[in-house]
Amino acid sequence: MHIPDGIVPAQVCFAGYGLTGLLTFYSLKQIDRQGNANSNIPKASLLTAAFFVASSIYIPIPPTSIHLLLNGLLGVVLGYFAFPAILIGLFFQALVVGHGGWTTLGVNASMMGIPALLAYHIFQLRFLGNRQREKTPFWLGTFAFLGGSIGLALTALIFTGVVITTVPAEFDVGAEQAAIVTLMLIHVPLAILEGGFTAMLVLFLRRVKPELLTGR
């Protein structure tokens, strides 16, 4: 689910870097506004490590195998810290593992970071309406599941949208688009898996260290 170098045109790469710059600025501004940023750095640092390693863990889903992403999980647990965490994780993935690329770092950061921020806001929806709902494990797990799975599903959709609309004319566009759609559909079970994992992690944190969960 990383866009490598040479797949999308230069204009898309520039737009990706521009958007990532803006979102990094916005995220850091929100972190500063929330205050007490230092207390969240250990949590953000450990989850950045998990995000970095996750792309090397492959799950065989016929006819191919796909790797974990965990961007929805980062959004749910880290809030606005998720965007810089994903950007740093992607930098090291490109440097060490060769996933993604230098020209597409901005595109990949936006592609995974925007759904992570959305996952955070989905998780915050648990505070809406009934005040007691946020304290119920069922609702906490449900919103965590939705955040984790929608975060990954949206990333797959953005990847599909970006790549499918920029297939060079030299290729058999129909065949390439069919392969891209197949890859997107393969990510549906992974979205459910990561949603379930996010819910389990959030319920675990609720029991052992509830102050680690983002929100009011």
Add this chain to the structure above:
Amino acid sequence: MSAIVCFLISCYTVPASAHGATIDVMTLQVAIRASFDTGEPMAEAQVLIYSPESAETLWQTGETDSNGQFAFAPDPDISGLWEVTVRKAGHGHTTTFESGELSGQPSAGFADGFSRGPNSGSSRSALAQRWVTMAAVVWGFVGTALFFSRQQKGGTP
């Protein structure tokens, strides 16, 4: 997933005979093998080949087989840098080889004669180095977490 493209440059003869006459045909062939970094072959991936004469005009197109392999015979009269692009489902790689490398001898690198193309992913021999580097990066993140958690507990470090 990142993609890796390997080359096999081979030279073989095809004898043909009829009524006592024999013709030896020498075909110079380049085979590529494309795979993801997991080792999984890029089966049925699209292949574009550009000759050294023009980086804009396609010289040949094709599709890899179920093993991620594709073979073609470059024009030996065209010297220079050949470019091969392999792509499937938004993943792919572009690599090059010099026509001067078409010496007729299988290239070294892998037991089956394939060699890693330039700009391709890391070789399997570098796998251990990659895991060590990954461990170092992870330790960097863990160290950062420990540093800041200590700062919280005891004030300034």
